[in-house]
Amino acid sequence: MTRYRTKPQTVEAVQWRGDNEAEIIAFFPKDAQFFWGVDHVIIRTPENINMTLFERSWVARDSTGYTLFDDEVFELHYEKIEPREENEGSN
DSSP states (O other): OOOOOOOOOOOEEEEOOSSOHHHHHHHSOTTOEEEEOSSEEEEEOTTSOEEEEETTOEEEEETTEEEEEOHHHHHHHOOOOOHHHHHTTOO
């Protein structure tokens, strides 16, 4: 049996806290559409993909697109990095 591990990757992410509409809007392309509910927001991307964010859920962006995570799963897989760490090794 061959074993595998995930490759390290850096993503940009934002958490829907229920009161950070401007941060959510800024995270997506300008032509994305937003439908605000009481405890959620539905986002339609320019590619016509619908995503539903509930409070405390995360959306991450990488080279392949957007991925939704609940808070527990996001915290399990990702840790915050400082801007200095992003540039290490790129000299």
